[in-house]
Amino acid sequence: MIKIGIIGGSGLDDPKIIEDYQEITVSTRYGMPSSPLTAGKIGGVDVVIMSRHGRNHDIPPSRINYQANILALKEMGCTHIIATTAVGSLREEIKPGNIVFPSQFIDFTKQRKSTYFSDEVRHTSMAEPFDALLRSMLRSTCDELGYAHNDDKTVITIEGPRFSSRAESLMFRQWGADIINMSTCPEAILANELGIPYQAVAMSTDYDCWKNDGESVTFEMVLKTMAENSEKVKKLLVAAIPKLQSIKSYIRTVPDFPKAGIMFRDVTTLLKDPKGLNLCLADFYQRLKDKEIDVIVGIDSRGFIIGGALAQMLGKGFVPVRKKGKLPAQTESETYALEYGTDTVEIHTDAIISGQKVVIMDDLCATGGTALAAANLVKKLGGEIIELDFIVDLPDIGGSRKLVDAGYKLYSQTSFAGE
DSSP: OOEEEEEEOTTOOOGGGSEEEEEEOOOBTTBOOSSOEEEEEETTEEEEEEETTTTTTOSOGGGOOHHHHHHHHHHTTOSEEEEEEEEEEOSTTSOTTOEEEEEEEEEEOSSOOOOSOTTSOOOOOOSSOSOHHHHHHHHHHHHHHTOOEEEEEEEEEEOOSSOOOHHHHHHHHHHTOOEEESSHHHHHHHHHHTTOOEEEEEEEEEOTTTOSSSOOOOHHHHHHHHHHHHHHHHHHHHHHGGGOOOGGGGOEEEETOSSTTOEEEETHHHHHSHHHHHHHHHHHHHHHTTSOOSEEEEETTHHHHHHHHHHHHHTOEEEEEEETTOOOSOEEEEEEEOSSSEEEEEEETTSSOTTOEEEEEEEEESSOHHHHHHHHHHHHTTOEEEEEEEEEEOGGGSHHHHHHHTTOOEEEEEEOOOO
């Protein structure tokens, strides 16, 4: 189920943009977050709003408890985070009033706690710290609304609370930074450590101080521009968030197929919808991108679609497990029981090298028979199974329990239990 955490910057923490809201006071092992949380819905999508600087905007950037803020959203079940922020522009083309979607950051902070892993050795990939799916969805909504925006920019976060000197501002431009703020780091870093897709929505308020032909930035200038343009960002969020439906909402249920009494969960409606397919692939990608994987194995036939696309995104190889007689070279086979009779799946004997780490993918886990047979094939070739991933789990049928009992780790994006 999708739940969006919204971190509000200056003027952008208005709980009135959500329906049926309630305020919740929470605490984490890192202490209290910056504000009580406001939980409700936007266009039917669950959201949780947090005020980054506190409800009265009285917490300076260096004193924000970023660890508690991000963990509080994680513990509330947030699957994605959209963070609004005021930024200064370091480029002529990024005009005050423009909305900016960064894709990279430079961390120039000096005294903030920027990791959850200070007591252990754990290295989190930060090559792509902002979420491409969220960014694409927000960008296309800006186009629909006619808002000027700049995309795929680099934000540099400074310690604050002071603004930059002109020499620093010019240096940041030479480093390749396009916008500047005081809040994205370590916020984005911590979200990535917890595996939460994160995207900043930045409102350009000024030209910092690198330009010689204009007034240098002041706090009053930032607040004035934000007050004039915060409604624009609120409208963007209200229009964009309903597009992030849960994966389950894209899946069609066909009653009495293939026989009476069966509720068939049809993922073809998910696969044909660009937003649904992107959401599905992005979720698997976020889950697997930092895992040590050599090969993606896809089960005949819809496992080929998801597994093949994901293998390309991860830069890994793809191996098919097919029905008997479909593979041309020498194969290893595994026969398993059906409700009536048996079936057989096969894999090429040279498809997996002993010791390779494997993720097995299919669209649906029902009885678990095919998935268990595929896992047995991988083990026969010496592969190490990291996990089995599915779009849909049907737990009432018992396949997922069978796989867990066999010692495998499972992940499913959605489930139809008791339905």
